[in-house]
Amino acid sequence: MHPDWTARGEVAAVSVGVTVAVVVVFALGLARLEGARAQQGGTSALGLGQATLCFLVCAAVVAYGIYLIVPQFH
Structure with a gap:
């Protein structure tokens, strides 16, 4: 039995890439949230919307990863 090192390398590269992207x-979401709070002492609706979108993207990636890992979801 010989391990497929190419496949393992691809999995490792994709895992690192997705982790860095998330x-x-x-971090962009946190920066937009802080920027939205700092503008004129209030909250910017555009900055808050952008931060919310960033956090939703992160949550979607995490939910997809859990979907791929848990076999009962298939």
């Missing part, structure tokens, strides 16, 4: 999107 961290970046989450």
